[in-house]
Amino acid sequence: MVRVLVVADEEVPGAQARVQDLRVDLLLGAGDLPWSYLESLASVLGVPAAYVPGNHDPSTAGGRGPDGLVDVDGRVLMVGGLRIAGLGGCVRYNSGPHQYTQQEYDRRARRLLKDARRAGPVDVLLTHAPPLGLGDEPDPSHVGISALHGVIETLRPTWHLHGHIHPYGMHKPDRELGSTTIRNVIPWQVIEIDPAAAPVGARAGRG
Secondary structure: OEEEEEEOOOOOOOHHHHHHHOOOOEEEEOOOOOHHHHHHHHHHHOOOEEEOOOOOOOOOHHHOOOOOOEEOEOOEEEEOOEEEEEEOOEEOOOOOOOEEOHHHHHHHHHHHHHHHHHHOOOOEEEEOOOEOOOOOOOOHHHOOEOHHHHHHHHHOOOEEEEOOOOOOOOOOOOEEEOOEEEEEOOOEEEEEEOOOOOOOOOOOOOO
Protein backbone atom coordinates (compact mmCIF):
# COMPACT_ATOMS: atom_id res chain seq x y z
CA MET A 1 0.00 0.00 0.00
CA VAL A 2 1.33 3.43 -1.00
CA ARG A 3 0.01 6.40 0.98
CA VAL A 4 -0.12 9.44 -1.31
CA LEU A 5 -0.55 13.16 -0.64
CA VAL A 6 -1.97 14.91 -3.73
CA VAL A 7 -2.11 18.70 -3.92
CA ALA A 8 -3.48 21.17 -6.45
CA ASP A 9 -4.45 24.81 -7.09
CA GLU A 10 -4.85 26.13 -3.55
CA GLU A 11 -2.19 26.41 -0.83
CA VAL A 12 -3.17 24.99 2.55
CA PRO A 13 -2.30 27.37 5.44
CA GLY A 14 0.41 25.90 7.62
CA ALA A 15 0.78 22.92 5.30
CA GLN A 16 4.49 22.50 5.92
CA ALA A 17 3.86 21.82 9.61
CA ARG A 18 0.70 19.77 9.11
CA VAL A 19 2.06 17.32 6.53
CA GLN A 20 4.59 15.89 8.95
CA ASP A 21 1.81 13.97 10.70
CA LEU A 22 0.32 12.53 7.50
CA ARG A 23 2.95 9.79 7.18
CA VAL A 24 2.79 9.61 3.40
CA ASP A 25 5.06 7.71 1.01
CA LEU A 26 4.62 9.86 -2.09
CA LEU A 27 3.79 13.48 -3.00
CA LEU A 28 1.92 14.34 -6.22
CA GLY A 29 1.16 17.82 -7.54
CA ALA A 30 -1.71 18.32 -10.01
CA GLY A 31 -0.79 21.85 -11.04
CA ASP A 32 -1.30 25.57 -10.38
CA LEU A 33 0.68 25.75 -7.16
CA PRO A 34 3.81 27.86 -6.60
CA TRP A 35 6.90 25.81 -7.17
CA SER A 36 8.25 27.05 -3.83
CA TYR A 37 5.20 25.50 -2.11
CA LEU A 38 5.75 22.14 -3.81
CA GLU A 39 9.46 22.26 -3.02
CA SER A 40 8.83 22.99 0.65
CA LEU A 41 6.35 20.10 0.95
CA ALA A 42 8.76 17.74 -0.77
CA SER A 43 11.59 18.85 1.50
CA VAL A 44 9.57 18.41 4.70
CA LEU A 45 8.16 15.04 3.67
CA GLY A 46 11.41 13.63 2.32
CA VAL A 47 9.56 11.24 -0.01
CA PRO A 48 9.52 10.76 -3.81
CA ALA A 49 7.50 13.45 -5.57
CA ALA A 50 6.08 14.09 -9.04
CA TYR A 51 3.89 16.73 -10.69
CA VAL A 52 2.15 17.92 -13.83
CA PRO A 53 1.93 21.63 -14.65
CA GLY A 54 -1.32 23.58 -14.53
CA ASN A 55 -2.43 26.31 -16.89
CA HIS A 56 -1.14 29.05 -14.59
CA ASP A 57 2.31 27.49 -14.09
CA PRO A 58 5.46 28.84 -15.75
CA SER A 59 6.90 27.14 -18.79
CA THR A 60 8.77 23.92 -18.04
CA ALA A 61 10.76 24.09 -21.28
CA GLY A 62 14.39 23.13 -20.93
CA GLY A 63 13.73 20.93 -17.93
CA ARG A 64 12.69 23.78 -15.64
CA GLY A 65 10.39 22.90 -12.77
CA PRO A 66 10.19 22.60 -8.99
CA ASP A 67 13.34 21.13 -7.45
CA GLY A 68 12.92 17.64 -6.08
CA LEU A 69 9.83 16.74 -8.16
CA VAL A 70 9.72 14.63 -11.32
CA ASP A 71 7.76 16.07 -14.26
CA VAL A 72 5.40 13.35 -15.53
CA ASP A 73 3.63 15.55 -18.09
CA GLY A 74 3.17 13.40 -21.20
CA ARG A 75 5.07 10.51 -19.66
CA VAL A 76 4.55 7.25 -17.81
CA LEU A 77 7.01 6.77 -14.95
CA MET A 78 7.41 4.67 -11.83
CA VAL A 79 7.61 7.06 -8.86
CA GLY A 80 7.49 6.01 -5.21
CA GLY A 81 6.24 2.52 -5.99
CA LEU A 82 3.38 3.59 -8.30
CA ARG A 83 3.26 3.76 -12.08
CA ILE A 84 1.98 7.23 -12.96
CA ALA A 85 0.79 8.58 -16.30
CA GLY A 86 0.66 12.38 -16.53
CA LEU A 87 -0.98 14.96 -18.76
CA GLY A 88 -0.73 18.58 -17.67
CA GLY A 89 -2.36 21.84 -18.64
CA CYS A 90 -5.92 22.58 -19.73
CA VAL A 91 -8.01 23.22 -22.84
CA ARG A 92 -6.83 26.40 -24.54
CA TYR A 93 -8.64 29.63 -23.68
CA ASN A 94 -5.74 32.10 -23.96
CA SER A 95 -2.03 32.03 -24.74
CA GLY A 96 -0.70 30.33 -21.58
CA PRO A 97 2.24 27.88 -21.92
CA HIS A 98 0.31 24.80 -20.78
CA GLN A 99 -2.85 25.13 -22.85
CA TYR A 100 -3.84 22.93 -25.77
CA THR A 101 -6.74 22.56 -28.17
CA GLN A 102 -8.80 19.38 -27.98
CA GLN A 103 -7.05 18.23 -31.16
CA GLU A 104 -3.64 18.83 -29.59
CA TYR A 105 -4.75 16.81 -26.56
CA ASP A 106 -5.78 13.99 -28.91
CA ARG A 107 -2.20 13.87 -30.21
CA ARG A 108 -0.69 14.16 -26.74
CA ALA A 109 -2.94 11.35 -25.53
CA ARG A 110 -1.86 9.07 -28.37
CA ARG A 111 1.79 9.62 -27.47
CA LEU A 112 1.03 8.94 -23.80
CA LEU A 113 -0.76 5.68 -24.63
CA LYS A 114 2.17 4.58 -26.78
CA ASP A 115 4.49 5.20 -23.84
CA ALA A 116 2.10 3.38 -21.49
CA ARG A 117 2.04 0.24 -23.63
CA ARG A 118 5.77 -0.11 -23.06
CA ALA A 119 5.60 0.73 -19.35
CA GLY A 120 2.93 -1.68 -18.09
CA PRO A 121 -0.15 -1.25 -15.84
CA VAL A 122 -0.85 2.29 -14.63
CA ASP A 123 -1.89 3.02 -11.05
CA VAL A 124 -2.58 6.76 -11.31
CA LEU A 125 -3.51 9.11 -14.13
CA LEU A 126 -2.39 12.54 -12.90
CA THR A 127 -3.75 15.54 -14.81
CA HIS A 128 -4.51 19.16 -14.15
CA ALA A 129 -7.93 19.25 -15.83
CA PRO A 130 -10.72 16.64 -15.64
CA PRO A 131 -12.29 14.72 -18.54
CA LEU A 132 -14.90 16.46 -20.65
CA GLY A 133 -18.30 16.14 -18.98
CA LEU A 134 -16.98 14.52 -15.82
CA GLY A 135 -16.48 17.24 -13.23
CA ASP A 136 -15.64 20.13 -15.53
CA GLU A 137 -17.46 23.47 -15.91
CA PRO A 138 -19.22 25.07 -18.90
CA ASP A 139 -17.10 28.23 -19.08
CA PRO A 140 -14.27 28.20 -21.68
CA SER A 141 -11.46 28.22 -19.11
CA HIS A 142 -12.72 25.15 -17.26
CA VAL A 143 -13.99 22.81 -19.97
CA GLY A 144 -12.69 19.24 -19.65
CA ILE A 145 -10.39 17.27 -21.93
CA SER A 146 -12.21 14.96 -24.35
CA ALA A 147 -9.16 12.73 -24.95
CA LEU A 148 -9.06 11.66 -21.31
CA HIS A 149 -12.04 9.35 -21.86
CA GLY A 150 -9.99 7.19 -24.20
CA VAL A 151 -6.93 7.40 -21.96
CA ILE A 152 -8.88 6.16 -18.94
CA GLU A 153 -10.69 3.45 -20.88
CA THR A 154 -7.38 2.17 -22.28
CA LEU A 155 -5.13 2.45 -19.23
CA ARG A 156 -7.80 1.68 -16.60
CA PRO A 157 -5.88 3.35 -13.75
CA THR A 158 -7.21 2.83 -10.25
CA TRP A 159 -7.34 6.60 -9.79
CA HIS A 160 -7.55 9.64 -12.01
CA LEU A 161 -6.50 12.63 -9.90
CA HIS A 162 -6.93 16.23 -11.06
CA GLY A 163 -7.37 19.84 -9.98
CA HIS A 164 -8.35 22.94 -12.03
CA ILE A 165 -12.03 23.00 -10.95
CA HIS A 166 -12.09 24.98 -7.71
CA PRO A 167 -14.65 23.67 -5.20
CA TYR A 168 -15.14 27.07 -3.47
CA GLY A 169 -16.08 25.29 -0.27
CA MET A 170 -18.50 22.90 -1.97
CA HIS A 171 -18.05 19.13 -1.97
CA LYS A 172 -16.97 17.79 -5.35
CA PRO A 173 -18.12 14.15 -5.53
CA ASP A 174 -15.98 11.42 -7.02
CA ARG A 175 -16.91 10.16 -10.46
CA GLU A 176 -16.49 6.68 -11.92
CA LEU A 177 -15.45 5.70 -15.43
CA GLY A 178 -15.22 1.94 -15.72
CA SER A 179 -12.98 0.74 -12.91
CA THR A 180 -11.38 4.18 -12.43
CA THR A 181 -12.29 6.61 -9.66
CA ILE A 182 -11.93 10.26 -10.72
CA ARG A 183 -11.24 12.68 -7.88
CA ASN A 184 -10.84 16.45 -7.64
CA VAL A 185 -8.00 16.79 -5.12
CA ILE A 186 -8.13 20.56 -4.45
CA PRO A 187 -6.57 21.63 -2.11
CA TRP A 188 -5.17 18.26 -0.99
CA GLN A 189 -6.14 14.65 -0.49
CA VAL A 190 -4.48 11.65 1.17
CA ILE A 191 -5.20 8.43 -0.72
CA GLU A 192 -3.97 4.89 -0.13
CA ILE A 193 -3.28 2.93 -3.30
CA ASP A 194 -2.26 -0.68 -3.87
CA PRO A 195 0.16 -0.82 -6.81
CA ALA A 196 -1.00 -2.70 -9.90
CA ALA A 197 1.99 -5.00 -9.43
CA ALA A 198 0.69 -6.06 -6.00
CA PRO A 199 -0.18 -9.75 -5.48
CA VAL A 200 -3.42 -11.00 -7.05
CA GLY A 201 -6.36 -10.26 -4.76
CA ALA A 202 -4.96 -6.99 -3.38
CA ARG A 203 -7.50 -4.16 -3.49
CA ALA A 204 -7.00 -0.46 -4.15
CA GLY A 205 -7.56 1.84 -1.20
CA ARG A 206 -10.35 4.40 -1.47
CA GLY A 207 -9.07 6.68 1.30
